[in-house]
Amino acid sequence: MSGKEINLIIDGREVTATEGEMLHDAAKRGDVEIPVFCYEPKLGDPVGACRMCLVEIEGIPKLQTSCSTPVRDGMVVHTRTDQVKHAQSAVVEFLLVNHPLDCPVCDKGGECPLQDISYGWGPGRSRFTDQKRHFEKPIELSPLVAIDRERCILCYRCVRFSQEVSEDEQLQLLERGDRTFVGTFDDRPYVSPFHGNITDLCPVGALTNYTYRFRARPWDIEQAGSVCTICPSQCNVSFTVRDERVKRVLARDNAEVDDGWLCDRGRYGFEMFDAEERVRGPRLRGGVEASWEDAIAKAAAALKHGGAESAAIVGDASNEEGYLLQRIMGEALGSPHIDSRPSRGPNRDALVRLSQPEISARVRDIDDAETILVVGTDPLHSSPILDLRIRKAIRRNGAKLVVATEAPTTLDGGAVAVVRYTPGDGGPFLAELTEALAAAGTPSSLGDRRDESEGSPEVDGADSAKRSEGAPAVADVLQAAGRVVVVWGERIGRGEGAVEELLNVATALDLASKEGSGLLEVPDFTNARGLREAGCLPDAGPGLSTRDALRTSGGANAARVGMGTEEIREALESGELKTLVLFGVDPLRDFPDTTAWKNALAKADHVIVFSTFETATTAMADVVFPLETHAEKDGTVSHPDGRLQRVRPSASRPGDIRPNWGVLAELSLALGHDTGVSSQPSAFAALANEVPFYAGISDSDIGGRGIRWQETPACANAPEPTEAPGIGSPKHSSEAPAERFGDPIPGALALSTYRDLWAGPITELNPPLKFLQPQQRVELSVADADRLDLKAGEEVTVSQNGTSIRARVAIKERVPEGTCLLLEGVAEGNANALLNGGPVSVQIEKTAAR
Amino acid sequence: MPETRMLLKNAEDPRLRTLDGYKGYGGYASLEKAYREMEADEVLKELEDSGLRGRGGAGFAMGKKASFLPRGEMNKYLCCNADESEPGAFKDRELMQRNPHQLIEGIAIAALAAGAGHAFIFIRGEYDSQADILDAAVAEAYEAGYLGRDICGSRCDLELVVHRGAGAYICGEETALLDALEGKRGNPRLKPPFPAVQGLYGGPTLINNVETLSNVPHIVRNGAEWFKGFGTEQSPGTKVVSVSGCVRRPGNYEVELGTPTRELIMDLAGGPREGREVKAFYPGGSSSPVLKAEEGLDLPYSFEAMAEAGSMLGSGSIIVADDQVSIPHMALRTARFYHHESCGKCTPCREGTNWTVKMLERVVRGEATPMDLDIVASVQENIIGHCLCVLGDSMAMPVGAMVRKFRDEFEDVIAAASEGEPAVAERIAVAQGAAETLGAAT
Numbered sequence A: 001m002s003g004k005e006i007n008l009i010i011d012g013r014e015v016t017a018t019e020g021e022m023l024h025d026a027a028k029r030g031d032v033e034i035p036v037f038c039y040e041p042k043l044g045d046p047v048g049a050c051r052m053c054l055v056e057i058e059g060i061p062k063l064q065t066s067c068s069t070p071v072r073d074g075m076v077v078h079t080r081t082d083q084v085k086h087a088q089s090a091v092v093e094f095l096l097v098n099h100p101l102d103c104p105v106c107d108k109g110g111e112c113p114l115q116d117i118s119y120g121w122g123p124g125r126s127r128f129t130d131q132k133r134h135f136e137k138p139i140e141l142s143p144l145v146a147i148d149r150e151r152c153i154l155c156y157r158c159v160r161f162s163q164e165v166s167e168d169e170q171l172q173l174l175e176r177g178d179r180t181f182v183g184t185f186d187d188r189p190y191v192s193p194f195h196g197n198i199t200d201l202c203p204v205g206a207l208t209n210y211t212y213r214f215r216a217r218p219w220d221i222e223q224a225g226s227v228c229t230i231c232p233s234q235c236n237v238s239f240t241v242r243d244e245r246v247k248r249v250l251a252r253d254n255a256e257v258d259d260g261w262l263c264d265r266g267r268y269g270f271e272m273f274d275a276e277e278r279v280r281g282p283r284l285r286g287g288v289e290a291s292w293e294d295a296i297a298k299a300a301a302a303l304k305h306g307g308a309e310s311a312a313i314v315g316d317a318s319n320e321e322g323y324l325l326q327r328i329m330g331e332a333l334g335s336p337h338i339d340s341r342p343s344r345g346p347n348r349d350a351l352v353r354l355s356q357p358e359i360s361a362r363v364r365d366i367d368d369a370e371t372i373l374v375v376g377t378d379p380l381h382s383s384p385i386l387d388l389r390i391r392k393a394i395r396r397n398g399a400k401l402v403v404a405t406e407a408p409t410t411l412d413g414g415a416v417a418v419v420r421y422t423p424g425d426g427g428p429f430l431a432e433l434t435e436a437l438a439a440a441g442t443p444s445s446l447g448d449r450r451d452e453s454e455g456s457p458e459v460d461g462a463d464s465a466k467r468s469e470g471a472p473a474v475a476d477v478l479q480a481a482g483r484v485v486v487v488w489g490e491r492i493g494r495g496e497g498a499v500e501e502l503l504n505v506a507t508a509l510d511l512a513s514k515e516g517s518g519l520l521e522v523p524d525f526t527n528a529r530g531l532r533e534a535g536c537l538p539d540a541g542p543g544l545s546t547r548d549a550l551r552t553s554g555g556a557n558a559a560r561v562g563m564g565t566e567e568i569r570e571a572l573e574s575g576e577l578k579t580l581v582l583f584g585v586d587p588l589r590d591f592p593d594t595t596a597w598k599n600a601l602a603k604a605d606h607v608i609v610f611s612t613f614e615t616a617t618t619a620m621a622d623v624v625f626p627l628e629t630h631a632e633k634d635g636t637v638s639h640p641d642g643r644l645q646r647v648r649p650s651a652s653r654p655g656d657i658r659p660n661w662g663v664l665a666e667l668s669l670a671l672g673h674d675t676g677v678s679s680q681p682s683a684f685a686a687l688a689n690e691v692p693f694y695a696g697i698s699d700s701d702i703g704g705r706g707i708r709w710q711e712t713p714a715c716a717n718a719p720e721p722t723e724a725p726g727i728g729s730p731k732h733s734s735e736a737p738a739e740r741f742g743d744p745i746p747g748a749l750a751l752s753t754y755r756d757l758w759a760g761p762i763t764e765l766n767p768p769l770k771f772l773q774p775q776q777r778v779e780l781s782v783a784d785a786d787r788l789d790l791k792a793g794e795e796v797t798v799s800q801n802g803t804s805i806r807a808r809v810a811i812k813e814r815v816p817e818g819t820c821l822l823l824e825g826v827a828e829g830n831a832n833a834l835l836n837g838g839p840v841s842v843q844i845e846k847t848a849a850r
Numbered sequence B: 001m002p003e004t005r006m007l008l009k010n011a012e013d014p015r016l017r018t019l020d021g022y023k024g025y026g027g028y029a030s031l032e033k034a035y036r037e038m039e040a041d042e043v044l045k046e047l048e049d050s051g052l053r054g055r056g057g058a059g060f061a062m063g064k065k066a067s068f069l070p071r072g073e074m075n076k077y078l079c080c081n082a083d084e085s086e087p088g089a090f091k092d093r094e095l096m097q098r099n100p101h102q103l104i105e106g107i108a109i110a111a112l113a114a115g116a117g118h119a120f121i122f123i124r125g126e127y128d129s130q131a132d133i134l135d136a137a138v139a140e141a142y143e144a145g146y147l148g149r150d151i152c153g154s155r156c157d158l159e160l161v162v163h164r165g166a167g168a169y170i171c172g173e174e175t176a177l178l179d180a181l182e183g184k185r186g187n188p189r190l191k192p193p194f195p196a197v198q199g200l201y202g203g204p205t206l207i208n209n210v211e212t213l214s215n216v217p218h219i220v221r222n223g224a225e226w227f228k229g230f231g232t233e234q235s236p237g238t239k240v241v242s243v244s245g246c247v248r249r250p251g252n253y254e255v256e257l258g259t260p261t262r263e264l265i266m267d268l269a270g271g272p273r274e275g276r277e278v279k280a281f282y283p284g285g286s287s288s289p290v291l292k293a294e295e296g297l298d299l300p301y302s303f304e305a306m307a308e309a310g311s312m313l314g315s316g317s318i319i320v321a322d323d324q325v326s327i328p329h330m331a332l333r334t335a336r337f338y339h340h341e342s343c344g345k346c347t348p349c350r351e352g353t354n355w356t357v358k359m360l361e362r363v364v365r366g367e368a369t370p371m372d373l374d375i376v377a378s379v380q381e382n383i384i385g386h387c388l389c390v391l392g393d394s395m396a397m398p399v400g401a402m403v404r405k406f407r408d409e410f411e412d413v414i415a416a417a418s419e420g421e422p423a424v425a426e427r428i429a430v431a432q433g434a435a436e437t438l439g440a441a442t
Helices: A023-029 A081-095 A114-120 A157-167 A197-201 A264-268 A292-309 A318-330 A348-354 A384-397 A426-440 A442-452 A464-479 A491-492 A498-508 A529-532 A564-572 A594-602 A660-670 A680-690 A713-717 A766-772 A782-787 B021-024 B030-038 B040-050 B062-067 B092-100 B099-112 B127-143 B174-181 B211-222 B224-228 B261-268 B303-308 B326-339 B347-365 B370-383 B391-405 B408-419 B422-435
Strands: A003-009 A013-018 A054-057 A076-078 A145-147 A169-176 A180-183 A208-209 A222-227 A236-242 A244-252 A310-316 A370-374 A402-403 A417-420 A484-489 A518-522 A579-585 A606-611 A622-626 A637-638 A643-647 A750-755 A777-780 A793-801 A801-810 A819-824 A843-845 B077-082 B118-123 B159-164 B203-211 B240-244 B251-256 B278-282 B317-323
Touching: A003 A023, A013 A023, A054 A081, A076 A529, A081 A114, A081 A292, A081 B347, A081 B370, A114 B261, A157 A169, A157 A197, A157 A384, A197 A208, A197 A244, A208 A606, A222 A643, A244 A264, A264 A766, A292 A310, A292 A579, A292 A606, A292 A622, A292 B347, A310 A318, A310 A564, A310 B261, A318 A579, A318 A637, A318 A660, A348 A498, A370 A384, A370 A426, A370 A464, A384 A402, A384 A750, A402 A464, A417 A464, A426 A491, A426 A498, A442 A680, A464 A777, A484 A491, A484 A498, A491 A498, A498 A518, A564 A594, A637 A680, A660 A680, A782 A801, B021 B127, B030 B099, B030 B211, B040 B099, B040 B211, B040 B224, B062 B099, B062 B203, B077 B099, B077 B174, B092 B099, B092 B127, B092 B211, B092 B240, B099 B118, B099 B127, B099 B159, B099 B203, B099 B211, B099 B240, B118 B127, B118 B174, B127 B159, B174 B203, B203 B211, B211 B224, B240 B261, B251 B261, B261 B317, B326 B391, B326 B408, B347 B370, B347 B391, B347 B408, B370 B391, B370 B408
Parallel strands: A003 A076, A310 A579, A370 A402, A370 A484, A402 A417, A484 A518, A579 A606, A606 A622, A750 A819, A777 A801, B077 B118, B077 B203, B118 B159, B240 B317
Antiparallel strands: A003 A013, A054 A076, A145 A208, A169 A180, A222 A236, A236 A244, A637 A643, A750 A843, A777 A819, A793 A801, A793 A843, B240 B251, B278 B317
16 A cells, blocks of 8 residues: 555645545645544445545535545645535434434443544434434343434444354344344354454444443543463553553554454453452462462572473463573573473474574565465464464455464365365475475476466365375475465474474475565464573573573583473473473463373472462462463563564452462572562563563653564564575475374374363353353264264264263364364363374264163 | 327327337337447447437436446446336336337447347336236337347347336436335435446446337337427426326326427416416416416426426326315325325425425315414424435425415405315315325336
C-alpha cells in the first residue's frame, strides 16, 4: 500500500494522504472525524452499508460514503455542510427507529459507538412513534456470546468477520429488509476459536460476552494494556479491571503482532487467574503453607545441597525471570544445566544462525509474502493468530501457501500444495526440499518439471508414499516466488540436524537477500525466544554467548556446556543431578515421557517448583513458589520475531503472591550472591546490559507496541555464526522409516501428537471454557480403521512399549495412512505418556468390554 | 394512432417461438451478418451510433455501456436482466414468451460486441413457463450453431445459461443480480467498481435488460440510421409499454418513443371505464413519481419528457389511477411492496421503508395527524440519494410525490377514517388483504 502522497482539502484544511487511501482514513489525519458503523478496514473491502459517513465532494452531485471513496489529488471535501449534517442526522434517526434505546441497562452504555454518534451527529430526538421490532432476547449465539437482536443495527461487521477473517462462514444475515437478523444456519451455536472478536467489533450492545454481562459499567472500570502470554502469538491485550480484578480482555490493535484480533483463549482465559487451583503463596511439601522467609531459606538450602549438580528448566517466564534464574544457576551455583525447551533442541551454533536478522521474518511480512511455507506446525493450535494472518495473506493478496506437516492442519484447504511426512521426519523432508531446490535451480530439470505439473503442484497428502514427489512440488512453488515466509514449528528441531536442514532451505532460497522474506518460528513456549536470548540454554549464556564468557563462581570444574532438558531428566534418574528448579513448566503434563519424568522427580533430592497453579508436578515438589499471571506480572517478553514487548501489571496479585523477579533476586541473595537487581527496571537494565543486541533498548522504546531488536542500532551486535552458512550435506542416512521406529510391529502406527488449542488449564480451570475441554481421541485414516476394524467413537487402548492410554476412535480422511494422532496435555489419557523424545509407533486395540 | 411494432412484430404467430418459425421471418440473419461479416468493433459502433437506451429503468445508452468494458483477453460476461419484478412491468415476459429467439440473437450479437464468452439470462423465478420456453429456444440455438463453439465459423464462442432467480425483487438490481448469480445472498454491491470493470466473478460484465437486447438484431440488420428514424432524438426506437391499472384494455403496446402519453392511455389501452376519469398515473412503473392527469397526459412518452416533468420513463410501465382510487391507499400499497422487498443492507432503505409503511398504515386507519404527513414527506427526503442502491429511492420518489401532490386527499382520508367512514374501512381491508399476495402476483 505504498502509493504516492497527495493533497486534498477537507473542511478547509489541507490534508496529506496516500493515493488510494479511503477518504475516511485520510480525514482522520486532518483531525476530521467522520462517523462510521460498518467501516472497519480490518474486515476487508468496505461495504458502504450503514451510510453514516456520507460527505460532500465538490464536483459530485450526490453525497458519497467516505469509507469507500479513495482520495484523489486536489479533492475538496466538506463534512459539516448543512446537506451533510442533514444526511448524517437522518441516518442516525433511521438507525434508532428499531433500536430499543435501553442504554441504562445495556452493557455497552458508556462505551457505545451508537451512543456516541447519536450524541455527536444525531438529531437529538426521534420522530418515530410506532412499534419497534421485537425478538426473543438475549439468546445464546454461542455459550460465550449473547445476542440481542433488537439492539442490532445490522452493520455487517460480525458477519464479515465470520466470512472474511476467520473464514468459518457460520454467521449469516437471515431474512431481509427490517426483518433481517444475524444468526447461524438452523440456529446452531457459533463455534470458532476466534468468535469472541465479534463482541469487540459490535458497535452496539447486540453482541456481549457472557463473562462480562452485568459485571461492570464503563465508569467503574479501568483499561490496562498488556500482552497475552498464553501462547507465542503474544497478542496485545487490554485488560478491563474492576476492583483490581480482571473482568474482560479486549484486543489492543497492533498490526505488527496480532492485526487487532484475539483468540478465544486469550479473551476468555482470564477467569483462571482466580481459580481455586491457583498457588497463592509459598508452599512446602504436602501443600503446607510457609512464610516467604522459610520457603526461600528452604529453597536456598536445597540449591546449596545441589550446588553445581543443580539444574533448572524454564517455561512460562519473562525475559527478566529467565535471566535471573540463569544467573542463579551460573553465578551462585556454578551449574550450566539450564534449558528452556520441553524436549531436545538445536545447539548454539544453529540458534545463532537462526537469529541472523537477514533471515528473520516479521509477522507483518506474512501479509505481503508471495509464498508461505508452513512446516511442522499447525498455527491454529500453536499460535492461533498466525492462522488468521496466513488466511488474510491468501485471501487479500493471493499468497500461495504450502503446508508440510505430519498431520492435517486447518490451513490445508487454502494451500496450493500439501505434503505429509512421516512423524518425526521434518528434518529429512527439509533435506529433500533443499536437494529439490538445488535441482530446480538448474534449467534443464526446471523445464522438465514445469511440463509435467503446469503450475498447480497439487499433492495428494493422503498417500505418504508420494512424499518423495512432495518436496520437488514444494520446491517449485517456493522457487517461483520472490518473497517467501517460512513459518516453522520448534518441534521439528527435536529431530537431529533438522534445524540445520531448515537453515539450508533458507540458504537455498536465498532468504537473506530477499526483502520481506525469512523464517518465523512457532515455539512450544510463549517466550521461548526471550528465554534463549536471556541465556536459558545449556550451551549458551545471555545473548547466545558461549559459556566461556560465563562468570562462574562455582569452581574451576564447572562444565561449560550443560545438560538439556532430556539429559537433565536422565541425570536426575541416575542421581547425577541432585536439585531441580522448575520455573513455569509442568513436565508431568507437558513434556514427553511422563513416566520417566515422574521417576526423575521422585529420584531428585530436592525439587523447587515455581507454578501458577497446583499441578501433578507441584504435588511432587519440596518448595512451591507462586507465579504471577500476565495480568499481574511486570516484565518483558520477546516475540518469536524478535519483538520485545512489555507485560504490565494490570490486576492485583491474589493471596500472598510476590513479584517473581524479586523472589529470584532474594533467592540469589540467600545463596550469598547479590544480583544487584532491586526492581523490574533494574532487572531489564541488567539483561540489556548482558545481551549485546538488546543494548540501548529502553522501556520507552518498548512502549505499548514493542520493538524488534533487529530494528534498533543494537542489531549490529547480533551474534556472529561461527561457521559460514552453506548448504551442508544432508546428515540423514536414508534408512527406511520402519527402522527408525524400531522393530516393526505388525499393525503398529506411527504416532504424531499435538497440543490441542483447548488442552490444559485453559479449559480445565476457566469455568466458561469448560465446555471446550478436549477428550482424548485417536485420529486415524479410513484405511487403517478398516484394517484394524475400528469404528468411529469406539473406545480403544493405545499402547507403546508397555504404556497405554485410552482414547476414542475418530476416523479422518485427511490423516495419512500409517499414522495416528493423539492429543498432548489433556487431563485424561495425555499422549505425553507414550512419547520418549524420539519417533514412536503405537498399537491400537479395542478396549475389552466390561 | 396504431402501434409501431418492431419487437412485437408477428408476435401473435405461435410458431415464432421455434427456431424455424423465427427464421421464417428472417430471424438470425443479423447474427449471421454480425459473426460472418462484421468485426466486433463495428458491431459495437453500430450499437453506439443507434443511441439505443437501456429499457430496464435507468435509460443509460447501451452501446456506451458496452464500450466501457476493457479490451483484451480475459473472462468477460454478459448478463441479461430478465428479473422483471417491478409492479406494473410485464413487457419482458411477453417478449420472452412470444419471441425468445429474438432475445437470444440479441444476446449473441451483444456478446460479440462486448467480447463476452459467457452469457446468462437471469430470469425471475415466477416466470416459470417463460424460462421453459427460453430453455427450449436456447437448446435449439445451440443445435443450430448460433451458440456454443465457433459460431458461424467466426471462431467466437458463447455459452448461454438460463438461470432462474429465487423471487427477490432486489435481484433485478444489477449488482445484486451478480451476487445472486454467484450463489450468494442477493444484495447490491458498492459501486464503483461498476460491473463493466469488475462484475460477475470479478470479470468485466455487461448487463442489459431483455427489451434492450431484443432491439439489437434489428439495429444490426437495418443499421443505426434506420433505428434512429424511430422515436425522438434523445429517445430513439420503439418502446413496449405495459399499461395497467384503471384502463379498459390493459396490456403491452409497442409505440415509437415520443408518442403522446394520452394516446397510449386513452386510445391504445382504451382509457378509464365509463364515467370515470384519469386522476394520476405512474409513467414508468411503481418506482416513478406519479404524475397528475393534467401534468402528464399531454407529455410525449419519452425519457427526456418524463425526466423534465420530475418523473421518469423507467421500465416503461404505465399504471393508471382513476378518480375512484384512493391515493393514500395507493401510497401504502407501493410502500408495502418496497418494504417487503428491501434487502436490508443499507440503513435508510431498511428503516425508511419500514417507518413509511407504519406511518401510512396509521394514515389510512385515521390514527395520524397532518403533522405525520410532514414526517412522511421528510422521511422520503431523508431516503432519497442516501441509499446504497436505488430501491429506497424507488419507494421514496413515488410516495413523496403522492404526499406532495395529493396532500388534501391524505388529510381527508385521515379525517374520514378517524370517523369510521365505511368506504374507507373497506379500502383498508383491500389494502391490508392485498399485502398477503405481494411478490407473488403479476
